[in-house]
Each structure stands twice: as C-alpha cells, then as structure tokens.
Amino acid sequence: xxxxxxxxxxxxxxxxxxxxxxxxxxxxxxxxxxxxxxxxxxxxxxxxxxxxxxxxxxxxxxxxxxxxxxxxxxxxxxxxxxxxxxxxxxxxxxxxxxxxxxxxxxxxxxxxxxxxxxxxxxxxxxxxxxxxxxxxxxxxxxxxxxxxxxxxxxxxxxxxxxxxxxxxxxxxxxxxxxxxxxxxxxxxxxxxxxxxxxxxxxxxxxxxxxxxxxxxxxxxxxxxxxxxxxxxxxxxxxxxxxxxxxxxxxxxxxxxxxxxxxxxxxxxxxxxxxxxxxxxxxxxxxxxxxxxxxxxxxxxxxxxxxxxxxxxxxxxxxxxxxxxxxxxxxxxxxxxxxxxxxxxxxxxxxxxxxxxxxxxxxxxxxxxxxxxxxxxxxxxxxxxxxxxxxxxxxxxxxxxxxxxxxxxxxxxxxxxxxxxxxxxxxxxxxxxxxxxxxxxxxxxxxxxxxxxxxxxxxxxxxxxxxxxxxxxxxxxxxxxxxxxxxxxxxxxxxxxxxxxxxxxxxxxxxxxxxxxxxxxxxxxxxxxxxxxxxxxxxxxxxxxxxxxxxxxxxxxxxxxxxxxxxxxxxxxxxxxxxxxxxxxxxxxxxxxxxxxxxxxxxxxxxxxxxxxxxxxxxxxxxxxxxxxxxxxxxxxxxxxxxxxxxxxxxxxxxxxxxxxxxxxxxxxxxxxxxxxxxxxxxxxxxxxxxxxxxxxxxxxxxxxxxxxxxxxxxxxxxxxxxxxxxxxxxxxxxxxxxxxxxxxxxxxxxxxxxxxxxxxxxxxxxxxxxxxxxxxxx
Numbered sequence: 133x134x135x136x137x138x139x140x141x142x143x144x145x146x147x148x149x150x151x152x153x154x155x156x157x158x159x160x161x162x163x164x165x166x167x168x169x170x171x172x173x174x175x176x177x178x179x180x181x182x183x184x185x186x187x188x189x190x191x192x193x194x195x196x197x198x199x200x201x202x203x204x205x206x207x208x209x210x211x212x213x214x215x216x217x218x219x220x221x222x223x224x225x226x227x228x229x230x231x232x233x234x235x236x237x238x239x240x241x242x243x244x245x246x247x248x249x250x251x252x253x254x255x256x257x258x259x260x261x262x263x264x265x266x267x268x269x270x271x272x273x274x275x276x277x278x279x280x281x282x283x284x285x286x287x288x289x290x291x292x293x294x295x296x297x298x299x300x301x302x303x304x305x306x307x308x309x310x311x312x313x314x315x316x317x318x319x320x321x322x323x324x325x326x327x328x329x330x331x332x333x334x335x336x337x338x339x340x341x342x343x344x345x346x347x348x349x350x351x352x353x354x355x356x357x358x359x360x361x362x363x364x365x366x367x368x369x370x371x372x373x374x375x376x377x378x379x380x381x382x383x384x385x386x387x388x389x390x391x392x393x394x395x396x397x398x399x400x401x402x403x404x405x406x407x408x409x410x411x412x413x414x415x416x417x418x419x420x421x422x423x424x425x426x427x428x429x430x431x432x433x434x435x436x437x438x439x440x441x442x443x444x445x446x447x448x449x450x451x452x453x454x455x456x457x458x459x460x461x462x463x464x465x466x467x468x469x470x471x472x473x474x475x476x477x478x479x480x481x482x483x484x485x486x487x488x489x490x491x492x493x494x495x496x497x498x499x500x501x502x503x504x505x506x507x508x509x510x511x512x513x514x515x516x517x518x519x520x521x522x523x524x525x526x527x528x529x530x531x532x533x534x535x536x537x538x539x540x541x542x543x544x545x546x547x548x549x550x551x552x553x554x555x556x557x558x559x560x561x562x563x564x565x566x567x568x569x570x571x572x573x574x575x576x577x578x579x580x581x582x583x584x585x586x587x588x589x590x591x592x593x594x595x596x597x598x599x600x601x602x603x604x605x606x607x608x609x610x611x612x613x614x615x616x617x618x619x620x621x622x623x624x625x626x627x628x629x630x631x632x633x634x635x636x637x638x639x640x641x642x643x644x645x646x647x648x649x650x651x652x653x654x655x656x657x658x659x660x661x662x663x664x665x666x667x668x669x670x671x672x673x674x675x676x677x678x679x680x681x682x683x684x685x686x687x688x689x690x691x692x693x694x695x696x697x698x699x700x701x702x703x704x705x706x707x708x709x710x711x712x713x714x715x716x717x718x719x720x721x722x723x724x725x726x727x728x729x730x731x732x733x734x735x736x737x738x739x740x741x742x743x744x745x746x747x748x749x750x751x752x753x754x755x756x757x758x759x760x761x762x763x764x765x766x767x768x769x770x771x772x773x774x775x776x777x778x779x780x781x782x783x784x785x786x787x788x789x790x791x792x793x794x795x796x797x798x799x800x801x802x803x804x805x806x807x808x809x810x811x812x813x814x815x816x817x818x819x820x821x822x823x824x825x826x827x828x829x830x831x832x833x834x835x836x837x838x839x840x841x842x843x844x845x846x847x848x849x850x851x852x853x854x855x856x857x858x859x860x861x862x863x864x865x866x867x868x869x870x871x872x873x874x875x876x877x878x879x880x881x882x883x884x885x886x887x888x889x890x891x892x893x894x895x896x897x898x899x900x901x902x903x904x905x906x907x908x909x910x
C-alpha cells in the first residue's frame with residue numbers, strides 16, 4: 133500500500149481515542165479496553181469512560197483468573213472475548229495486564245495475575261492464544277516494571293539487571309512467543325528512560341526476542357515523540373490532534389534518517405490493521421457467556437480455611453450477612469470497568485440455594501462507620517441461625533486504578549461485626565471479596581474462609597454453589613497473603629524515583645527464603661476432597677525432566693488438583709531465592725479414582741540471568757525439584773544435578789543470604805538517582821500538575837482545573853471518587869492533561885498553562901486563546 137510521507141506520519145498517531153487513521157484502502161481499526169471484558173466506549177472521544185460503554189460480559193478479574201492455575205480455562209476466556217470483540221466490531225482488546233504484583237498495595241493488582249513471572253507468563257500466553265486464534269488482536273501491557281499507581285505517569289523505576297530479566301521482563305518474554313498484535317509501552321520511566329523511549333524496545337523486544345508486532349503507547353504516555361519513534365514505539369494513542377506529528381515533520385529537514393523509522397513503524401501498523409480485519413458478523417449469546425463467567429469463577433475459588441464446616445447444609449437455618457449481599461463487588465475501578473450484561477446479586481438468588489435463609493446487611497459499603505441497627509439485626513439473626521455466611525471485603529472506593537492502598541486492613545466495622553457475630557454463633561464462614569491481599573488476622577473467628585477475589589458478573593452463583601458443595605474449590609493463591617505489611621516492598625511515594633532494592637526477592641521468593649511468617653503462602657488452597665500422592669518417578673531428557681506420580685481422590689466428590697513444582701537451590705555462587713515455581717498443571721480426578729499424572733519441567737526454567745554475559749544460564753550444581761501443595765508444603769523431592777554453562781569456584785549454602793538490601797547501590801552499578809526533586813521554573817509539558825502549585829499563578833491554574841474536573845461529582849457519597857480524581861490530576865504531567873482532556877484542552881493550551889505558571893503571562897494567554905480557537909474548529 134502506497135502512502136505519502138505525510139500520510140505515514142499521520143498514521144503514527146490515532147484518529148481519536150480508540151481508532152487508528154485510515155487512508156485509501158486502509159481500513160479503520162478499533163481498540164477497546166479489556167482485559168476481563170470488553171469496554172467499548174459509547175463515544176469515540178471518551179477516554180475516561182464518562183459516557184459509559186456497550187454492554188459486555190463481565191468475567192472475573194485477573195486476580196481470580198490466576199487462581200485457577202488453568203491454562204485451558206484462560207484460553208476459553210480468550211475465545212469468548214474475541215467473539216464479543218467481533219460482535220462489537222472491535223479489532224483489538226487492550227489486555228492482558230501482566231505486571232508483577234511487587235506489593236499487595238498496588239491499587240491495580242486486581243488487573244494483574246501474580247507475583248510470580250512464570251505463572252503470569254503461562255496464563256497470559258493462554259489468554260493471548262485464545263483471543264488471537266480468532267484473529268482479534270491483543271495488547272499485552274504495561275511494558276515494563278510498572279508496579280504502582282502513585283505517580284505512575286512519571287515515576288522512575290530504579291531496578292537492577294537481574295531483577296529486570298528474572299522478574300519484570302520474564303512474563304513478557306514468554307507471551308511474545310504467542311505473537312500478540314501489540315505491546316503497550318508503560319507510562320513510567322525505567323532506569324531513567326520513559327517506557328515509550330526505552331532502548332529495551334529495540335535492543336531486547338525486537339532484536340533479541342524477535343517481536344514483529346506494533347508497540348503502542350499507553351494512552352497519553354508519549355513524552356518525546358522523536359525519541360519514542362527512534363526506540364521503536366510505533367503508535368501514539370490517543371490522538372494528539374497533530375501536535376506530535378508536526379514535531380516529526382518539522383524534524384525531517386535536519387534528521388533525514390527519521391524516514392527509516394517512519395517507514396518501519398508504518399509498515400508494522402499497516403500489517404496489524406490488515407491482519408485483524410473483522411470479516412464476519414457474530415452475535416453474542418450473553419446467556420452462554422454468562423454461564424462461562426460462572427464456570428470460570430467456580431474453577432478459581434480459593435478455599436483458605438475449613439474447620440469441618442464446609443460444604444454447608446442447604447437445609448439448615450442460615451443467615452447471609454454483609455453489605456455485599458445486595459451490591460456484590462465484581463470488578464475493580466478504572467479503565468477496565470465493564471458495563472455488565474447482568475450481575476447476579478446474592479439477595480436475588482439465595483433462596484435457590486438455601487431452604488431456610490435470611491439476609492442482613494450488617495454494615496454499609498459507602499462509609500466505615502458502625503450502623504448500630506444493622507449490627508443489632510445481624511447479631512439477632514445469627515443467634516437464631518445454625519450457620520452464618522458473612523461477606524467481607526474491600527469496597528471499590530478503597531481499591532481502584534489511580535491510587536495505591538496505604539494498608540491491607542479491611543474496614544474496621546466489618547471486623548468488629550465478625551467478632552460480635554462470633555459471640556452468638558461460632559459456625560461462621562467468611563467470604564472475601566477483594567482485588568488483592570487483605571489482612572486475615574481475624575481468621576480464628578471463622579470456621580471457614582472462601583476467597584472469591586473479584587468474581588465477575590456470575591460471582592454470586594459461584595460463591596453459593598461452592599459453599600453448598602455443588603462445586604469443589606480448586607483455586608490456589610497466585611500471590612502470598614502476607615501477615616505483616618513491613619515485610620513487603622514499599623510503594624514509592626516520592627516524586628522522582630522508587631528503588632526496587634529488594635532485587636529478585638519479590639513475593640514468595642523473599643518469604644520462603646528468609647522464613648518470614650505469612651498468613652497463607654503462594655500456591656495455597658484447600659479442597660473438599662482428600663487427595664493423596666504416590667509412586668513418584670523422574671526421567672531426565674535433553675531439554676526437560678519428566679516427573680510422574682499417581683494421585684488418588686479418596687473422597688466422594690470429583691476434584692481438581694493443582695500440581696506445583698518448585699526448583700530448590702541447595703547452594704550457589706551468587707544470591708538466588710530458595711525456591712522458584714518452574715512447572716504447574718491442573719488435573720481432574722474423579723471420586724474414588726486414581727490418575728497417573730505427568731508433568732514436564734523444562735531446563736530453561738532452571739536458569740538465572742547472568743549479568744556478565746547478559747543471558748540466562750544454568751549454574752552447575754545440585755538442586756531439588758519439589759512436588760508441592762504450595763511453596764511451603766513439599767510432598768516429594770527429587771534430587772537433580774545440573775551440568776551448566778556457569779560454574780563458580782566458591783559456592784554458598786543458603787545463597788539468598790548473600791544479598792543485602794543496603795548493597796543495592798552496588799548491585800545497580802550506577803549512581804542512584806534522587807528519590808525526590810524540586811521542580812523549578814520554567815515549567816514544561818513533562819512537569820506534573822502538583823509542581824505548579826509552587827507559584828502564585830500556578831496555584832490559581834491548578835485550583836481552577838481541579839474545580840472544573842470535579843464539579844460534576846457532587847454527591848456526598850462520591851467524595852472518595854472526587855478525591856481520586858483530584859489526586860490523579862495532581863500527579864499528571866501537563867501533556868497528559870491534553871491527552872486525557874482533549875475535548876476541553878489541547879496541547880497548545882497546556883503549553884500556555886505551563887507559561888502562565890512560569891510567570892510568562894502574555895505568552896501563556898496567547899497560547900491558550902489560540903488553543904481555544906483550534907478546539908472550536910475541530
């Protein structure tokens with residue numbers, strides 16, 4: 133397809149918020165948010181979802197999907213998402229999100245799979261395979277080391293090479309093998325480079341890994357368009373209304389080599405547009421997909437505790453308590469928020485599961501204060517009942533995109549009510565609804581705990597079916613449920629950099645290595661069935677070990693078991709975690725039956741990243757392959773000897789103790805950048821809005837912007853939403869104001885704002901007026 137140079141440059145930016153541009157025979161191409169459902173906006177210019185989105189099936193979020201440990205289930209989800217995309221004429225789903233859960237405090241953890249890169253990569257690959265096999269594109273995000281919401285648009289992630297490759301890039305490397313349509317470059321900086329301008333895009337993603345697809349900016353992530361183009365970011369989203377295109381055109385005269393970069397990027401974009409055209413019209417059967425949403429949730433429920441109370445009898449007098457009974461939390465807030473086809477509420481369906489059941493709210497969701505009448509009603513009904521189902525969890529106001537949590541605690545009123553209920557009835561089963569880890573120090577007040585995470589539109593059915601034993605829980609924890617918040621890496625609340633000074637010791641790699649007490653370990657999950665292992669064997673092959681075992685289901689319920697294999701390092705010449713997940717599988721075992729199970733452990737998963745050769749290598753030595761119920765519960769261990777391409781003269785027992793946090797600067801091998809900086813005039817488009825408050829004119833501008841942005845959020849019950857919007861605005865670089873608010877602000881107006889705050893009043897006013905005139909003509 134022949135395009136002029138001007139058309140090629142135009143193609144490098146979107147048409148609007150969701151479409152690429154189209155010329156001649158080049159068709160339109162539409163993207164829509166995912167990743168656990170389709171969020172096709174009703175308005176093409178609606179970046180923030182203010183005008184709502186088309187109806188779609190709300191599947192469980194990634195936090196619960198990962199609990200399934202089931203590759204096949206993720207592929208089925210991908211198939212369903214692709215068909216719904218076709219029905220709405222969407223060419224590419226913006227997902228999956230595969231960032232590592234470095235800390236449970238990240239407000240967007242519900243969108244991500246795991247703290248473990250191997251589990252993340254395997255499940256995300258199945259998701260991508262399911263979508264892409266139907267010729268719908270995926271956009272794997274956010275590339276890379278993007279692990280917090282605080283200052284996410286500009287924070288500099290400072291991370292050492294080993295952690296980059298072993299933790300934060302590893303899942304992306306695995307997913308690239310599935311040839312996703314695009315990779316989304318993140319907002320943040322990594323070791324001084326913005327994600328859209330990072331040399332890793334060309335050097336690693338393209339040249340070493342061989343990725344041929346499109347790299348698209350996260351929405352509004354472009355800082356320097358020329359640098360981004362040269363480093364391999366192809367598509368700028370959303371449209372900057374020609375602002376960055378003009379910069380590219382004006383730079384051609386003194387940088388003629390830009391033409392080569394333009395050609396490479398436009399060729400990739402054209403190939404993507406042509407490949408993912410929708411040539412068939414499919415109607416979504418929302419009832420079928422609703423049932424799939426229930427099935428996925430059922431396969432992912434995690435049973436954390438069962439003191440001979442579950443399954444519950446559906447004949448006994450039962451009370452179901454909690455604010456979630458009439459407003460079940462099914463998803464997280466932000467760009468992934470789906471307009472669901474139907475949400476089943478517990479208060480609407482509970483009578484189909486329990487013959488003699490009552491309901492009680494107990495507490496309200498929109499505030500943390502105690503409601504005495506609700507407390508009294510809940511305790512009265514609990515005293516009159518044989519068994520209590522108590523729903524606890526995080527309301528959306530405490531967990532959403534754009535903010536990080538400060539604590540893992542549940543609202544105090546929920547815990548207080550649990551303790552009051554325990555005084556009148558000890559037969560309590562807690563159901564947890566949350567997108568990420570919460571404290572469970574109250575667990576002695578419940579005989580059973582079922583973790584539902586954020587279970588999607590059919591979550592109520594999945595919870596009740598599991599509680600009465602219509603379904604046997606088989607989910608496993610994809611993240612460690614910690615006991616002490618002091619044991620996790622800190623969110624970087626500074627205004628310039630965050631140090632990843634834990635290096636590779638993320639999640640269970642730290643807790644299991646240093647014997648840190650946790651509430652529930654990685655991989656943990658109970659079953660209603662008794663499953664026993666026997667007859668363990670191992671065979672060594674050129675590229676893998678074949679492990680086999682017999683698993684017997686000694687119960688009267690069909691069950692599914694997650695087999696987990698961990699590499700245990702005995703001694704090493706460098707610091708390494710004690711255990712790493714290197715293989716897993718999920719198998720079904722019928723009641724009173726025995727099954728021979730085989731699982732492959734590929735030797736490439738037994739490597740570490742060697743910074744002296746810049747590649748993954750095998751260290752010669754003795755190891756164990758542990759078949760485990762979870763990272764801490766070993767069923768059987770095989771001793772193996774690896775002949776590697778790296779041998780150290782001196783090796784150490786307990787090699788994880790070789791790493792000291794205080795030695796991070798030496799490990800980083802560069803001067804550590806400051807965590808905080810002072811922003812000074814003159815301000816530019818990279819300056820965050822909060823920095824403008826340091827000047828008189830800047831304060832006036834900032835206050836006006838916040839007032840205008842939040843004036844529609846007037847309901848007192850939405851005060852939390854107003855605070856989130858205000859915080860998000862203050863953390864935005866000025867350029868992002870133009871990207872996110874393009875209907876009321878453009879880049880020239882934002883340049884004018886920067887000038888006003890820098891006391892260049894006349895210059896600023898002129899730019900703002902010109903920008904306003906341009907908006908009227910659009």
